[in-house]
Amino acid sequence: MNILLTISFSSIASGIHHWLVSTIPNELLAKSIEMVIVGICLLLFLVPLCFILGYMERKVAGFMQMRYGPNRVGPYGSLQIVADTVKLVMKEGLTPTGSDKFLFNLAPVIMVVTCMLVLAPIAFAKDFQIWDINIGVLYVSAISSLAVIGILMAGWSSYNKYSLLGAMRSGAQIVSYELSVGLSLISIVILTGSLKMSDIVMSQETGWWIIRGHIPVIISFVIFVIASTAEINRAPFDLAEAEQELTAGFHTEYAGMKFAMFLLAEYINLFIVSAIAATLFLGGWMPFHIGHWEAFNHIMDFVPSSLWFLGKTFFIIFIIMQFRWTFPRLRVDQLLTLEWKYLLPISMVNTILVTVMAIMGWHF
Amino acid sequence: MxxxxxxxxxxxxxxxxxxxxxxxxxxxxxxxxxIKTEEYPDNRATLTMFDRFKGEVVMPHDENNEHRCTGCQACEIACPNGTIKIITKQEPQPDGKKKKAIDTFVYHLELCTMCNLCVVACPSDAIKMAQTFEHSVYDKKQLKKVLNKPGSKIMEGVE
Structure with missing residues (x-):
């Protein structure tokens, strides 16, 4: 037991690294193999994650609408998503005549690649991070805005008016909501004084920012959750998909595995947004600590850090799902009004508040 | 402000x-x-339909195989799409007179829209709406039903 507790992820990783370097003389080859291993590990993590999120979304939707949700395939319908995956795999991946075939086939790949890139600086557990880059938060907000390229590409190349309309809407939407997301991320960066993900998590050792930063941080947390729901094109901000008006928006023409990749990207994005919210505002993998209560903090440390991280992440995922099944959808003009008249001014004032608070030391 | x-x-x-x-x-x-979901094929045994549900037109018969239909054809006239067809006959009475009575009450379920107009039109409450709803069959002919049971006659005192 003692040995198990002392083995950390970083020691396993460095062990594999040393073994690879010693067995393979070519350093470049060794590093490429490491990258492949990391990629495979990511995929092995992401595909079951998407299964779980897909099942969770259906069940949450069902319960919130007084239904059962899937309950036929497997115990409590848990294998429904497997059946759906099989269906999507068997389907023909049709490329419409008249579409820009290269861009059409490239778009789903770009969607998945961009959201996998964002996973790099996220700290999944203690010492469990793919790439602890020193500009982590900046990297995340920069790469996540690339997703709009995939959406625009899909909409433009489909040769379909619904796709084009959906894509253009999502362009306006993502560009607008990026601002609020950025400003609410900045409020934590101001308090922490670092863009590095591990620093941000370590700075919450004496309490999560949402508790230590009280009102201003709570405001920026709420704004972050709302704006990032809009950024990942989920209902009530699903104007890019807009099932009600545009059949399926930018992915109207996609079927089979290409469509499945959009679905995969949507769920990974949902996870990423929640993981970032959990890392910045709720302390990431940091257990629930109160100030310098040594005994209490020590008890909390017994819960594994990965569980803390996943618990917080799934809590925020649940909230975003609840948004989807509670709130009415917005029109395009209401969407932009919400951002430019409400979220952006409030988050600007809030940034000033946070700055004053950080300078005066009014946080705990 | x-x-x-x-x-x-x-x-x-x-x-x-x-x-x-x-x-x-x-x-x-x-x-x-x-949760309000009725898991229909599983709960078939305990399924209870709500009062206003209209499944098909039936003609209730009592234990003596008697119905209340006088053959007035009010329902046939009331039906907007010709679902009901009543064939009448002249039945001899004990006093020697003949009286109009139904021979067959034909009901085409495949044409019926469950509008309830026939039940409203009936002056002697001879027909009513049943709550059965599992009507699917392989042959359309099976949907043509005769509502009065063979050998049945009109109830005493119904004019």
């Missing part, structure tokens, strides 16, 4: 959204109690 209006809008918006989340949160946490 503008600012108070602005913050009032924000407050009202946030409050109504939170009310909505409270409702859905209640449904989520009390799922076992709140």
């Amino acid at each position: 503008f600012l108070t209006e602005y913050f009032r809008t924000v407050y009202k918006g946030v409050r109504s959204l939170l009310t909505g989340m409270k409702t859905t949160g209640y449904y989520f946490t009390h799922a076992r109690k709140e």
